[in-house]
Amino acid sequence: MSNPNNNGVPQTPQEAEAAGHSYEQPPSYGEEGYVEPPIEEPQVEDVKDTTWDDVKEIREAESDAGYAEGEAPEIVYEKHDGPQVINTQSGGADALVRCAKCGSTDIGFSVAKATLFCNFCRFEWQSESAVDAYNLNTPVAELRGVHIGSGAEPIIPDVSEVVTFKCSACGAEVVIDTSHAMQARCHWCRHTLSVREQVPNGAVPDAILPFSYPKEKAMERIQEFVDARKFFAHRKFKSEFSLDNIMGVYLPYMVVDVNARMQLRGVGEDTVRTYTVGSDDNKRTVYDVDVYQVSRQFDVQVDDLTLESSTEKSSIDTRKNTNNIVNSIMPFDTKNLVRFDPNYLSGFSSQKRDTNVDGLAHLAHVQSSDIGRHLVRPTLRKYDRGVRWEHEDYDIIGERWISAYLPVWLYSYYEKKSSGKELLHYIAVNGRTGETMGSIPVQMSKLVAASAVAQVAGTVTTFFIW
Protein backbone atom coordinates (compact mmCIF):
# COMPACT_ATOMS: atom_id res chain seq x y z
CA MET A 1 0.00 0.00 0.00
CA SER A 2 1.38 3.19 -1.04
CA ASN A 3 1.57 6.00 1.37
CA PRO A 4 -0.76 8.76 0.25
CA ASN A 5 1.73 11.30 1.40
CA ASN A 6 4.31 10.11 -1.14
CA ASN A 7 2.27 10.93 -4.24
CA GLY A 8 2.39 7.30 -5.35
CA VAL A 9 6.19 7.08 -5.33
CA PRO A 10 7.27 3.67 -3.90
CA GLN A 11 9.40 3.97 -0.76
CA THR A 12 10.67 0.43 -0.31
CA PRO A 13 11.92 -2.33 -2.66
CA GLN A 14 8.74 -4.27 -1.87
CA GLU A 15 6.51 -1.35 -2.85
CA ALA A 16 8.53 -0.86 -6.03
CA GLU A 17 8.22 -4.55 -6.97
CA ALA A 18 4.48 -4.48 -6.26
CA ALA A 19 4.16 -1.41 -8.47
CA GLY A 20 5.93 -3.21 -11.32
CA HIS A 21 9.24 -1.34 -11.02
CA SER A 22 12.47 -3.29 -11.00
CA TYR A 23 14.70 -2.40 -8.04
CA GLU A 24 18.29 -3.46 -7.53
CA GLN A 25 20.17 -2.85 -4.29
CA PRO A 26 23.61 -1.35 -5.10
CA PRO A 27 26.59 -3.32 -3.71
CA SER A 28 27.72 -2.22 -0.25
CA TYR A 29 31.26 -1.33 0.82
CA GLY A 30 33.43 -4.46 0.65
CA GLU A 31 31.14 -6.28 -1.80
CA GLU A 32 32.10 -6.93 -5.38
CA GLY A 33 31.16 -4.13 -7.71
CA TYR A 34 31.19 -1.47 -5.00
CA VAL A 35 31.97 1.93 -6.48
CA GLU A 36 33.36 4.63 -4.21
CA PRO A 37 31.39 7.86 -4.41
CA PRO A 38 33.42 10.78 -5.79
CA ILE A 39 35.07 12.97 -3.16
CA GLU A 40 34.76 16.66 -3.82
CA GLU A 41 37.73 18.49 -2.31
CA PRO A 42 36.95 22.14 -1.51
CA GLN A 43 39.00 24.58 -3.57
CA VAL A 44 41.14 27.20 -1.84
CA GLU A 45 39.21 30.01 -3.51
CA ASP A 46 35.94 28.62 -2.12
CA VAL A 47 37.02 28.62 1.50
CA LYS A 48 39.54 31.47 1.79
CA ASP A 49 37.05 33.81 3.49
CA THR A 50 35.38 31.09 5.55
CA THR A 51 35.14 31.81 9.26
CA TRP A 52 34.82 29.35 12.09
CA ASP A 53 31.17 30.38 12.46
CA ASP A 54 30.62 29.40 8.82
CA VAL A 55 32.21 26.02 9.45
CA LYS A 56 30.04 25.51 12.50
CA GLU A 57 26.89 26.34 10.55
CA ILE A 58 27.84 23.92 7.78
CA ARG A 59 28.55 21.17 10.28
CA GLU A 60 25.24 21.80 12.07
CA ALA A 61 23.40 21.71 8.76
CA GLU A 62 25.12 18.41 7.91
CA SER A 63 24.20 17.07 11.30
CA ASP A 64 20.56 18.16 10.94
CA ALA A 65 20.28 16.74 7.47
CA GLY A 66 22.15 13.49 7.45
CA TYR A 67 22.20 11.74 10.79
CA ALA A 68 19.53 9.74 12.61
CA GLU A 69 18.84 10.49 16.25
CA GLY A 70 21.75 9.53 18.43
CA GLU A 71 24.05 8.78 15.50
CA ALA A 72 25.38 12.27 14.91
CA PRO A 73 29.02 12.48 15.97
CA GLU A 74 29.88 14.89 18.70
CA ILE A 75 31.57 17.91 17.20
CA VAL A 76 33.92 19.97 19.34
CA TYR A 77 34.99 23.39 18.08
CA GLU A 78 38.24 24.98 19.09
CA LYS A 79 38.13 28.52 20.40
CA HIS A 80 39.85 30.93 18.03
CA ASP A 81 39.93 34.18 19.94
CA GLY A 82 43.72 34.33 19.68
CA PRO A 83 45.91 34.98 16.65
CA GLN A 84 45.93 32.72 13.63
CA VAL A 85 49.26 31.01 13.14
CA ILE A 86 50.96 30.98 9.75
CA ASN A 87 52.81 27.68 9.67
CA THR A 88 56.34 28.42 8.49
CA GLN A 89 57.97 25.19 9.63
CA SER A 90 60.37 23.91 7.02
CA GLY A 91 58.58 20.58 6.83
CA GLY A 92 61.90 18.78 6.49
CA ALA A 93 63.38 16.57 9.15
CA ASP A 94 65.78 18.14 11.55
CA ALA A 95 69.51 17.76 11.51
CA LEU A 96 70.65 16.79 8.02
CA VAL A 97 70.08 19.40 5.32
CA ARG A 98 71.26 17.80 2.11
CA CYS A 99 72.24 19.05 -1.32
CA ALA A 100 69.35 18.26 -3.65
CA LYS A 101 71.75 17.00 -6.30
CA CYS A 102 74.34 14.84 -4.52
CA GLY A 103 73.04 14.52 -0.95
CA SER A 104 76.06 16.07 0.75
CA THR A 105 75.47 18.03 3.96
CA ASP A 106 78.52 20.21 3.38
CA ILE A 107 76.69 23.35 2.22
CA GLY A 108 78.10 26.87 1.91
CA PHE A 109 76.70 30.32 1.25
CA SER A 110 77.95 32.69 -1.45
CA VAL A 111 77.37 36.33 -0.50
CA ALA A 112 78.26 37.57 -3.98
CA LYS A 113 75.52 35.46 -5.59
CA ALA A 114 73.26 35.28 -2.49
CA THR A 115 72.97 31.54 -3.14
CA LEU A 116 73.63 28.35 -1.24
CA PHE A 117 76.08 25.94 -2.83
CA CYS A 118 77.22 22.39 -2.26
CA ASN A 119 80.87 22.24 -1.28
CA PHE A 120 81.05 18.74 -2.76
CA CYS A 121 79.43 19.00 -6.24
CA ARG A 122 79.25 22.86 -6.51
CA PHE A 123 75.52 22.78 -7.22
CA GLU A 124 73.95 26.21 -6.46
CA TRP A 125 70.41 27.02 -5.40
CA GLN A 126 68.27 29.63 -3.66
CA SER A 127 65.71 29.05 -0.96
CA GLU A 128 62.07 29.60 -1.75
CA SER A 129 60.81 33.17 -1.39
CA ALA A 130 59.12 33.63 2.00
CA VAL A 131 56.49 35.84 0.36
CA ASP A 132 55.43 32.99 -1.93
CA ALA A 133 55.95 30.18 0.56
CA TYR A 134 53.86 31.76 3.30
CA ASN A 135 51.40 33.55 1.01
CA LEU A 136 52.44 36.96 2.35
CA ASN A 137 51.53 38.75 -0.87
CA THR A 138 47.83 38.88 -0.09
CA PRO A 139 46.87 42.57 -0.04
CA VAL A 140 47.35 44.23 3.35
CA ALA A 141 43.90 45.83 2.90
CA GLU A 142 42.38 42.35 3.15
CA LEU A 143 44.04 41.51 6.48
CA ARG A 144 41.59 40.73 9.29
CA GLY A 145 42.59 39.74 12.83
CA VAL A 146 46.07 38.85 14.03
CA HIS A 147 48.24 36.48 11.99
CA ILE A 148 51.57 35.34 13.43
CA GLY A 149 54.24 33.24 11.77
CA SER A 150 54.97 30.09 13.75
CA GLY A 151 58.56 31.34 14.11
CA ALA A 152 57.26 34.51 15.80
CA GLU A 153 55.16 32.71 18.39
CA PRO A 154 55.80 33.45 22.07
CA ILE A 155 59.10 32.32 23.48
CA ILE A 156 58.67 29.81 26.28
CA PRO A 157 61.20 30.76 28.96
CA ASP A 158 61.84 27.24 30.22
CA VAL A 159 62.67 25.79 26.83
CA SER A 160 66.25 24.64 26.84
CA GLU A 161 68.81 26.43 24.68
CA VAL A 162 70.41 23.06 24.08
CA VAL A 163 68.98 20.79 21.40
CA THR A 164 70.04 17.16 21.11
CA PHE A 165 69.94 15.45 17.71
CA LYS A 166 70.31 11.88 16.71
CA CYS A 167 72.44 12.02 13.59
CA SER A 168 70.37 10.28 10.94
CA ALA A 169 73.52 9.31 9.05
CA CYS A 170 75.31 7.37 11.81
CA GLY A 171 73.00 7.43 14.83
CA ALA A 172 75.31 9.38 17.12
CA GLU A 173 73.79 11.92 19.49
CA VAL A 174 74.97 15.46 18.86
CA VAL A 175 74.23 18.48 21.03
CA ILE A 176 73.81 22.03 19.67
CA ASP A 177 73.65 25.02 21.98
CA THR A 178 71.24 27.27 20.05
CA SER A 179 72.37 30.33 22.00
CA HIS A 180 75.67 30.15 20.12
CA ALA A 181 75.20 28.10 16.96
CA MET A 182 72.56 26.67 14.68
CA GLN A 183 74.80 24.02 13.16
CA ALA A 184 77.34 21.47 14.34
CA ARG A 185 79.36 18.64 12.82
CA CYS A 186 78.68 15.09 13.89
CA HIS A 187 81.86 14.08 15.70
CA TRP A 188 81.66 10.55 14.23
CA CYS A 189 80.64 10.85 10.57
CA ARG A 190 81.41 14.58 9.97
CA HIS A 191 77.97 15.35 8.55
CA THR A 192 76.68 18.87 9.24
CA LEU A 193 73.63 18.92 11.50
CA SER A 194 71.33 21.95 11.43
CA VAL A 195 68.58 23.25 13.71
CA ARG A 196 65.50 23.67 11.51
CA GLU A 197 62.69 22.93 13.90
CA GLN A 198 61.13 26.05 15.40
CA VAL A 199 61.96 25.37 19.02
CA PRO A 200 60.03 27.99 21.04
CA ASN A 201 63.19 29.71 22.27
CA GLY A 202 63.43 32.34 19.53
CA ALA A 203 66.36 30.70 17.76
CA VAL A 204 64.64 29.77 14.48
CA PRO A 205 62.81 32.59 12.69
CA ASP A 206 60.21 32.35 9.94
CA ALA A 207 62.46 33.87 7.30
CA ILE A 208 65.93 35.19 6.58
CA LEU A 209 67.32 37.87 4.31
CA PRO A 210 70.71 36.56 3.18
CA PHE A 211 73.74 38.83 2.97
CA SER A 212 74.21 40.17 -0.56
CA TYR A 213 76.48 43.17 0.10
CA PRO A 214 80.03 41.74 0.03
CA LYS A 215 82.36 42.10 2.99
CA GLU A 216 85.01 43.84 0.85
CA LYS A 217 82.55 46.59 -0.09
CA ALA A 218 81.36 46.90 3.50
CA MET A 219 84.99 47.35 4.56
CA GLU A 220 85.40 50.10 1.96
CA ARG A 221 82.29 51.88 3.21
CA ILE A 222 83.46 51.74 6.81
CA GLN A 223 86.95 52.93 5.86
CA GLU A 224 85.44 55.88 3.94
CA PHE A 225 83.20 56.69 6.91
CA VAL A 226 86.16 56.73 9.30
CA ASP A 227 88.46 58.62 6.89
CA ALA A 228 85.88 61.41 6.62
CA ARG A 229 85.92 61.76 10.41
CA LYS A 230 89.55 61.33 11.30
CA PHE A 231 90.36 64.90 12.28
CA PHE A 232 88.53 64.94 15.64
CA ALA A 233 88.51 61.16 16.16
CA HIS A 234 90.01 60.03 19.45
CA ARG A 235 93.71 59.27 18.95
CA LYS A 236 93.38 55.89 20.66
CA PHE A 237 90.57 54.97 18.24
CA LYS A 238 92.71 56.04 15.28
CA SER A 239 95.59 53.89 16.42
CA GLU A 240 93.45 50.85 17.21
CA PHE A 241 91.04 50.98 14.26
CA SER A 242 91.31 47.84 12.14
CA LEU A 243 89.05 46.59 9.40
CA ASP A 244 89.78 43.03 10.56
CA ASN A 245 87.26 43.55 13.35
CA ILE A 246 84.30 43.80 10.97
CA MET A 247 81.89 40.90 11.29
CA GLY A 248 78.65 39.85 9.64
CA VAL A 249 75.74 39.42 12.03
CA TYR A 250 72.16 38.30 11.47
CA LEU A 251 70.04 40.36 13.85
CA PRO A 252 66.47 39.39 14.81
CA TYR A 253 63.56 41.57 13.65
CA MET A 254 59.80 41.41 13.37
CA VAL A 255 58.37 42.35 9.99
CA VAL A 256 54.82 43.59 10.40
CA ASP A 257 51.95 44.36 8.02
CA VAL A 258 49.17 46.52 9.45
CA ASN A 259 45.70 47.23 8.09
CA ALA A 260 44.00 49.98 10.11
CA ARG A 261 41.32 52.66 10.04
CA MET A 262 42.24 56.15 11.24
CA GLN A 263 40.08 59.11 12.18
CA LEU A 264 41.56 62.51 13.00
CA ARG A 265 39.82 65.68 14.17
CA GLY A 266 41.40 69.03 15.02
CA VAL A 267 42.10 72.62 14.05
CA GLY A 268 43.96 73.98 11.04
CA GLU A 269 45.08 77.53 10.26
CA ASP A 270 45.58 79.21 6.90
CA THR A 271 47.41 82.54 6.52
CA VAL A 272 45.24 85.15 4.78
CA ARG A 273 47.55 88.17 5.04
CA THR A 274 51.00 89.01 6.41
CA TYR A 275 51.87 92.62 7.16
CA THR A 276 53.99 94.88 9.38
CA VAL A 277 52.65 97.15 12.08
CA GLY A 278 54.23 99.75 14.39
CA SER A 279 56.65 102.62 13.99
CA ASP A 280 60.25 102.42 12.83
CA ASP A 281 61.65 101.40 16.20
CA ASN A 282 58.79 99.06 17.09
CA LYS A 283 58.01 97.25 13.89
CA ARG A 284 56.58 93.76 14.06
CA THR A 285 55.11 91.28 11.64
CA VAL A 286 51.51 90.19 12.22
CA TYR A 287 49.16 87.78 10.48
CA ASP A 288 45.48 87.51 9.58
CA VAL A 289 44.47 83.86 9.85
CA ASP A 290 41.47 81.72 8.90
CA VAL A 291 40.74 78.98 11.45
CA TYR A 292 39.16 75.72 10.28
CA GLN A 293 37.70 72.69 11.98
CA VAL A 294 39.46 69.83 10.14
CA SER A 295 38.70 66.10 10.04
CA ARG A 296 40.10 63.18 8.02
CA GLN A 297 39.09 59.52 7.90
CA PHE A 298 41.05 56.95 5.91
CA ASP A 299 42.32 53.35 5.75
CA VAL A 300 46.04 52.77 6.34
CA GLN A 301 47.96 49.84 4.85
CA VAL A 302 51.51 49.46 6.15
CA ASP A 303 53.71 46.92 4.42
CA ASP A 304 56.74 45.45 6.19
CA LEU A 305 57.21 47.75 9.14
CA THR A 306 60.47 46.47 10.66
CA LEU A 307 61.15 46.35 14.40
CA GLU A 308 64.14 45.06 16.37
CA SER A 309 63.19 41.98 18.39
CA SER A 310 66.30 41.68 20.52
CA THR A 311 66.07 43.48 23.86
CA GLU A 312 69.73 44.41 23.72
CA LYS A 313 69.56 46.07 20.28
CA SER A 314 66.10 47.60 20.71
CA SER A 315 67.18 49.49 23.83
CA ILE A 316 68.07 52.87 22.35
CA ASP A 317 69.56 55.36 24.77
CA THR A 318 72.31 57.46 23.25
CA ARG A 319 73.73 58.27 26.69
CA LYS A 320 74.46 54.58 27.29
CA ASN A 321 74.77 52.92 23.89
CA THR A 322 74.97 53.50 20.14
CA ASN A 323 72.16 51.11 19.15
CA ASN A 324 70.55 54.00 17.25
CA ILE A 325 73.30 53.48 14.66
CA VAL A 326 72.11 49.94 13.91
CA ASN A 327 68.51 51.20 13.88
CA SER A 328 69.35 53.93 11.36
CA ILE A 329 70.57 51.61 8.57
CA MET A 330 67.04 50.33 7.95
CA PRO A 331 65.09 49.78 5.75
CA PHE A 332 65.92 46.36 4.33
CA ASP A 333 64.47 44.93 1.13
CA THR A 334 62.23 42.59 3.07
CA LYS A 335 60.29 41.62 -0.07
CA ASN A 336 63.28 39.36 -0.80
CA LEU A 337 63.04 37.37 2.44
CA VAL A 338 63.46 33.63 1.92
CA ARG A 339 62.48 30.59 3.96
CA PHE A 340 64.83 30.18 6.89
CA ASP A 341 67.70 27.82 6.20
CA PRO A 342 70.51 27.58 8.78
CA ASN A 343 73.06 27.21 6.00
CA TYR A 344 72.75 30.97 5.37
CA LEU A 345 74.30 31.46 8.82
CA SER A 346 77.53 29.69 8.00
CA GLY A 347 80.42 32.11 8.40
CA PHE A 348 78.26 34.64 10.26
CA SER A 349 77.08 35.08 13.79
CA SER A 350 73.44 35.53 14.74
CA GLN A 351 71.54 36.91 17.69
CA LYS A 352 68.42 35.20 19.02
CA ARG A 353 65.05 36.91 19.27
CA ASP A 354 64.04 37.47 22.90
CA THR A 355 60.98 39.71 22.44
CA ASN A 356 57.48 38.47 21.63
CA VAL A 357 54.74 40.02 19.51
CA ASP A 358 53.00 41.26 22.67
CA GLY A 359 56.11 43.19 23.67
CA LEU A 360 56.29 44.96 20.30
CA ALA A 361 52.58 45.40 19.47
CA HIS A 362 52.30 48.85 21.06
CA LEU A 363 55.35 50.16 19.20
CA ALA A 364 54.06 48.70 15.91
CA HIS A 365 50.71 50.43 16.39
CA VAL A 366 52.30 53.77 17.32
CA GLN A 367 54.70 53.67 14.37
CA SER A 368 52.00 52.64 11.90
CA SER A 369 49.78 55.49 13.15
CA ASP A 370 52.75 57.85 12.59
CA ILE A 371 52.84 56.60 9.02
CA GLY A 372 49.12 57.25 8.62
CA ARG A 373 49.39 60.80 9.93
CA HIS A 374 52.33 61.50 7.63
CA LEU A 375 50.61 60.07 4.56
CA VAL A 376 47.56 62.28 5.04
CA ARG A 377 49.64 65.47 5.19
CA PRO A 378 49.39 66.19 1.44
CA THR A 379 45.64 66.74 1.96
CA LEU A 380 46.46 69.48 4.50
CA ARG A 381 48.62 71.74 2.31
CA LYS A 382 46.07 74.51 2.60
CA TYR A 383 46.96 74.89 6.27
CA ASP A 384 50.33 76.59 5.95
CA ARG A 385 50.40 77.41 9.69
CA GLY A 386 49.93 73.74 10.58
CA VAL A 387 47.22 71.45 11.97
CA ARG A 388 46.69 70.54 15.60
CA TRP A 389 45.02 67.11 15.86
CA GLU A 390 42.95 67.08 19.06
CA HIS A 391 41.21 63.73 18.69
CA GLU A 392 42.58 60.54 17.15
CA ASP A 393 41.04 57.07 16.68
CA TYR A 394 43.27 54.33 15.35
CA ASP A 395 41.61 50.94 14.96
CA ILE A 396 43.65 47.93 13.88
CA ILE A 397 41.62 45.75 11.52
CA GLY A 398 44.30 43.20 10.74
CA GLU A 399 48.00 42.60 11.29
CA ARG A 400 50.55 40.01 10.22
CA TRP A 401 53.81 39.30 12.06
CA ILE A 402 56.79 37.42 10.68
CA SER A 403 60.09 36.96 12.52
CA ALA A 404 63.22 37.33 10.41
CA TYR A 405 66.99 37.46 10.54
CA LEU A 406 68.32 40.53 8.70
CA PRO A 407 71.99 41.00 7.74
CA VAL A 408 74.28 43.68 9.19
CA TRP A 409 78.04 44.22 8.80
CA LEU A 410 79.20 45.52 12.14
CA TYR A 411 82.37 47.18 13.38
CA SER A 412 82.45 47.78 17.12
CA TYR A 413 84.87 49.77 19.24
CA TYR A 414 84.86 49.76 23.02
CA GLU A 415 85.70 53.19 24.48
CA LYS A 416 86.65 53.64 28.10
CA LYS A 417 86.61 57.35 28.90
CA SER A 418 88.90 59.04 31.41
CA SER A 419 85.82 59.66 33.57
CA GLY A 420 85.43 55.89 33.88
CA LYS A 421 82.35 55.74 31.66
CA GLU A 422 82.27 53.09 28.99
CA LEU A 423 80.61 53.18 25.58
CA LEU A 424 80.44 50.66 22.76
CA HIS A 425 80.60 52.48 19.41
CA TYR A 426 79.17 50.84 16.29
CA ILE A 427 79.75 51.45 12.62
CA ALA A 428 77.08 49.47 10.77
CA VAL A 429 76.55 48.64 7.12
CA ASN A 430 73.25 47.27 5.84
CA GLY A 431 74.06 43.78 4.51
CA ARG A 432 71.72 44.30 1.55
CA THR A 433 71.78 47.98 0.57
CA GLY A 434 75.18 49.11 1.85
CA GLU A 435 73.65 52.02 3.81
CA THR A 436 76.27 53.02 6.37
CA MET A 437 76.14 54.87 9.68
CA GLY A 438 78.47 55.03 12.64
CA SER A 439 79.59 56.58 15.87
CA ILE A 440 83.21 57.71 16.23
CA PRO A 441 84.74 58.52 19.64
CA VAL A 442 85.72 62.19 19.75
CA GLN A 443 88.97 63.75 21.00
CA MET A 444 87.15 66.37 23.09
CA SER A 445 90.18 68.54 23.87
CA LYS A 446 90.85 68.98 20.16
CA LEU A 447 87.21 69.73 19.33
CA VAL A 448 86.92 72.29 22.13
CA ALA A 449 90.09 74.01 20.95
CA ALA A 450 88.83 74.13 17.36
CA SER A 451 85.50 75.51 18.58
CA ALA A 452 87.34 78.28 20.42
CA VAL A 453 89.19 79.14 17.21
CA ALA A 454 85.85 79.18 15.37
CA GLN A 455 84.42 81.49 18.03
CA VAL A 456 87.28 83.95 17.59
CA ALA A 457 86.92 83.82 13.79
CA GLY A 458 83.17 84.34 14.03
CA THR A 459 83.47 87.27 16.44
CA VAL A 460 86.07 89.00 14.25
CA THR A 461 83.91 88.46 11.15
CA THR A 462 80.88 89.93 12.93
CA PHE A 463 82.93 92.98 13.94
CA PHE A 464 84.04 93.64 10.34
CA ILE A 465 80.67 93.02 8.65
CA TRP A 466 78.38 94.83 11.06
Place this chain on the structure above:
Amino acid sequence: MSAFLELASEAARNVSTVYVETSSGGEEQALKLIFLLSGPVYFAVMYARYRNKGARHRHEDETEASITNVTGSDQHVRRITGTSNSSLSGANDSQVRGARNEGFM
Protein backbone atom coordinates in the same frame (compact mmCIF):
# COMPACT_ATOMS: atom_id res chain seq x y z
CA MET B 1 102.21 75.55 15.90
CA SER B 2 101.33 73.42 12.91
CA ALA B 3 98.63 71.69 14.98
CA PHE B 4 97.15 75.11 15.83
CA LEU B 5 97.17 76.12 12.15
CA GLU B 6 95.50 72.82 11.27
CA LEU B 7 92.78 73.48 13.86
CA ALA B 8 92.31 77.06 12.69
CA SER B 9 92.03 76.05 9.05
CA GLU B 10 89.52 73.28 9.86
CA ALA B 11 87.43 75.66 11.99
CA ALA B 12 87.60 78.50 9.43
CA ARG B 13 86.63 76.14 6.60
CA ASN B 14 83.57 74.99 8.49
CA VAL B 15 82.58 78.47 9.65
CA SER B 16 82.69 79.69 6.03
CA THR B 17 80.45 76.76 5.06
CA VAL B 18 77.93 77.84 7.69
CA TYR B 19 78.13 81.43 6.37
CA VAL B 20 77.41 80.44 2.76
CA GLU B 21 74.50 78.16 3.69
CA THR B 22 72.84 80.70 5.95
CA SER B 23 73.32 83.85 3.89
CA SER B 24 71.28 82.28 1.11
CA GLY B 25 68.36 82.40 3.58
CA GLY B 26 68.70 86.18 3.76
CA GLU B 27 68.04 86.34 7.47
CA GLU B 28 70.61 88.90 8.59
CA GLN B 29 69.76 88.65 12.26
CA ALA B 30 70.08 84.87 12.27
CA LEU B 31 73.40 85.12 10.47
CA LYS B 32 74.70 87.61 13.00
CA LEU B 33 73.64 85.31 15.82
CA ILE B 34 75.38 82.34 14.22
CA PHE B 35 78.60 84.32 13.91
CA LEU B 36 78.38 85.47 17.50
CA LEU B 37 77.78 81.87 18.60
CA SER B 38 80.14 80.33 16.07
CA GLY B 39 82.09 78.42 18.73
CA PRO B 40 79.14 76.49 20.23
CA VAL B 41 77.57 76.06 16.76
CA TYR B 42 80.80 74.62 15.40
CA PHE B 43 81.11 72.26 18.37
CA ALA B 44 77.52 71.04 17.94
CA VAL B 45 77.85 70.48 14.19
CA MET B 46 81.14 68.58 14.48
CA TYR B 47 80.05 66.50 17.47
CA ALA B 48 76.85 65.51 15.67
CA ARG B 49 78.84 64.56 12.57
CA TYR B 50 81.08 62.21 14.56
CA ARG B 51 78.69 60.70 17.07
CA ASN B 52 75.43 60.70 15.07
CA LYS B 53 73.30 60.57 18.21
CA GLY B 54 70.32 61.80 16.22
CA ALA B 55 70.53 59.06 13.59
CA ARG B 56 67.46 56.84 13.42
CA HIS B 57 65.35 54.85 10.99
CA ARG B 58 62.72 57.27 9.66
CA HIS B 59 59.90 54.72 9.76
CA GLU B 60 57.28 57.35 8.91
CA ASP B 61 58.93 58.02 5.52
CA GLU B 62 60.93 54.89 4.79
CA THR B 63 58.22 52.25 5.25
CA GLU B 64 56.15 51.17 2.27
CA ALA B 65 52.57 52.22 2.99
CA SER B 66 49.44 53.73 1.49
CA ILE B 67 46.18 55.30 2.57
CA THR B 68 42.84 54.71 0.84
CA ASN B 69 39.21 55.79 1.14
CA VAL B 70 40.21 59.26 2.33
CA THR B 71 37.28 61.43 3.36
CA GLY B 72 37.08 64.51 5.56
CA SER B 73 35.77 67.98 6.11
CA ASP B 74 37.22 71.49 6.33
CA GLN B 75 34.82 73.84 8.04
CA HIS B 76 35.65 77.53 8.39
CA VAL B 77 35.19 78.60 12.02
CA ARG B 78 36.47 82.17 12.35
CA ARG B 79 39.10 84.69 11.26
CA ILE B 80 41.83 85.98 13.60
CA THR B 81 43.39 89.29 12.67
CA GLY B 82 46.67 90.78 13.76
CA THR B 83 48.14 87.76 15.56
CA SER B 84 51.89 87.87 16.01
CA ASN B 85 52.27 84.06 16.23
CA SER B 86 53.91 82.85 13.03
CA SER B 87 52.52 79.31 13.32
CA LEU B 88 49.63 77.43 14.90
CA SER B 89 50.23 76.81 18.57
CA GLY B 90 50.51 73.05 19.30
CA ALA B 91 50.61 72.01 15.64
CA ASN B 92 51.29 68.27 15.63
CA ASP B 93 50.52 67.07 12.09
CA SER B 94 54.18 66.25 11.48
CA GLN B 95 54.90 64.86 14.93
CA VAL B 96 56.54 61.41 15.14
CA ARG B 97 55.57 59.53 18.30
CA GLY B 98 57.18 56.17 17.61
CA ALA B 99 60.73 57.45 17.02
CA ARG B 100 63.13 55.14 18.81
CA ASN B 101 65.68 57.91 19.20
CA GLU B 102 64.99 61.54 19.83
CA GLY B 103 68.56 62.54 20.55
CA PHE B 104 69.77 65.76 19.00
CA MET B 105 73.50 65.25 18.73
